[in-house]
Amino acid sequence: MxxxxxxxxxxxxxxxxxxxxxxxxxxxxxxxxxxxxxxxxxxxxxxxxxxxxxxxxxxxxxxxxxxxxxxxxxxxxxxxxxxxxxxxxxxxxxxxxxxxxxxxxxxxxxxxxxxxxxxxxxxxxxxxxxxxxxxxxxxxxxxxxxxxxxxxxxxxxxxEPTIDDWTQWAVRGNIPPALIAFLRFRPDLLSVQKTSRDIENAPSPRSWGFVAKTMDVVPKHLEHISYAGSVGEGAATELVAFLQIFRELPNPDAILLAPDTAMIPTTPSALYAIAAALAARANENNFDRVVRYTERLIGEGHREFAALLVRDAVQRSPQIQNSYAFIGAQGGEIGKIIRGE
Missing domain, CATH: 3.40.50.300 (P-loop containing nucleotide triphosphate hydrolases)
Structure with missing residues (x-):
């Protein structure tokens, strides 16, 4: 079973x-x-x-x-x-x-x-x-x-591992937002059955954990080599390509400075990236700005990504629930997201 x-x-x-x-x-x-x-x-x-x-x-x-x-x-x-x-x-x-x-x-x-x-x-x-x-x-x-x-x-x-359980663990464990965003974008790569007997790694929650531990120390020119050794060449190639998108997006701090006018991405990969990056920056002091940007996401039809942003932010920093912005958002669409409606 x-x-x-x-x-x-x-x-x-x-x-x-x-x-x-x-x-x-x-x-x-x-x-x-x-x-x-x-x-x-x-x-x-x-x-x-x-x-x-x-x-x-x-x-x-x-x-x-x-x-x-x-x-x-x-x-x-x-x-x-x-x-x-x-x-x-x-x-x-x-x-x-x-x-x-x-x-x-x-x-x-x-x-x-x-x-x-x-x-x-x-x-x-x-x-x-x-x-x-x-x-x-x-x-x-x-x-x-x-x-x-x-x-x-x-x-x-x-x-049987699931992306929902893994991301909950990853958010609590301060796993790099870029990796969380990537595996949400490609959940089929969380755990892959190895079909060959070659001496190489395959994607698994354990091997992605090794990637997470090296993302902050491996220089760009060694990323593909390092990640391929952890999760295999195919998964590493996709991760490196995703990281290029992630790094070209507006800085999350810049979005928080101008939440009413900051760009909202249109592609799923970029939306996963923005949601994960903003959730990692959210705290009691800036959650009012997160709320304003999240409301814009909902208004443009990206409710799923707004839900990921809010839930990750609260899981990573539970004290956000004590902020005036969080309490004030309970009556709107964000409140419905928080309640799972």
């Missing part, structure tokens, strides 16, 4: 407090681990991340230790198993890349997942299992997961 990041986040917020294990599948780099980390923070759980692909079956069973008289032996937990066994606070035990682990390692997890014990050692009740894996078709070294292991999860879902 495919789920969006927002749906997965809500689902985990319900399953984790009930101690129900969840298996998350999906392409590499789409945010599975990030969502688990956010869930741990939101539900006040500690987070223990294990990588079964580099484990041995004894990691899930413990090491045999003889009694003083040498007649018996007990399996003593160590490493991640010991930390889980001694947990005092709510803990999410996250098994990352489970599908890349050997069948022997996967089999060793079965008793932990269902019986919540290994031999005489019982997991404390405050431990919850979550796991993630790529799919067989993702060229990630996944041979599959044993059916008895799959059946031990309360639910199995496939994460």
């Amino acid at each position: 495919k789920v969006t990041p927002a749906q997965l986040t809500e689902l985990l917020s319900l399953y984790v407090p009930k101690r129900l294990p969840v298996l998350i599948t999906g392409r590499p780099g789409i945010g599975k681990s990030d969502i688990v980390e956010q869930t741990a923070h939101a539900t006040d759980h500690e987070l223990l991340i294990s990588h079964p692909v580099v484990e041995d079956p004894t990691d899930s069973k413990g090491l045999p230790f003889p009694s003083p008289d040498g007649t018996t032996a007990k399996f003593l937990p160590f490493g991640d198993l010991e930390r889980a066994m001694t947990a005092r606070r709510p803990l999410i035990w996250f098994l990352d890349d489970l599908g890349q682990a050997s069948p022997a390692v996967q089999a060793a997890k079965m008793q932990l997942l269902l019986a919540r014990r290994v031999g005489e050692h019982v997991l404390p009740p405050q431990v919850t299992f979550l796991a993630a894996t790529n799919r067989r078709t993702d060229n990630a070294g996944v041979s599959g997961i044993l059916d008895p292991v799959i059946s031990r999860f309360a639910t199995v879902v496939e994460l």
Whole structure:
């Protein structure tokens, strides 16, 4: 069953407090681990991340230790198993890349997942299992997961990234407005299934994150090379072309100085760019000017872009909602946008 990041986040917020294990599948780099980390923070759980692909079956069973008289032996937990066994606070035990682990390692997890014990050692009740894996078709070294292991999860879902969820995250994370505008213009490039086995990257939320981190430091003459190494040559070519449009538009500060007369673009790419750039500049002190320009956008039939501008501005700077301009706009078209009407 495919789920969006927002749906997965809500689902985990319900399953984790009930101690129900969840298996998350999906392409590499789409945010599975990030969502688990956010869930741990939101539900006040500690987070223990294990990588079964580099484990041995004894990691899930413990090491045999003889009694003083040498007649018996007990399996003593160590490493991640010991930390889980001694947990005092709510803990999410996250098994990352489970599908890349050997069948022997996967089999060793079965008793932990269902019986919540290994031999005489019982997991404390405050431990919850979550796991993630790529799919067989993702060229990630996944041979599959044993059916008895799959059946031990309360639910199995496939994460599918969406541009709406990504942009909400990007706005909150102060991702460069130019990149937000570009991916809104070309949402099909947010996550692309890699079809070759060549040693190159493909567009994904993770790889676009690397682009975001380098946009402020890479000079123009190296942009195409840098971005192609992160997201592939095709996506990088389109991004560089979009950046040329973005840079030739009126400066957002100039628009805020003259919101009643500043140019309003006509092409979708330029409108995405202006909306993202103005949202990044908006604050309590200048929101009255943003409102005036936004009203002009609505008047010229660009309501969709006006909605993006206002929503991004509020998400990036929530204190805008306390401004007189924001409160005063509630009765007009901008108020309808804010209320989602």
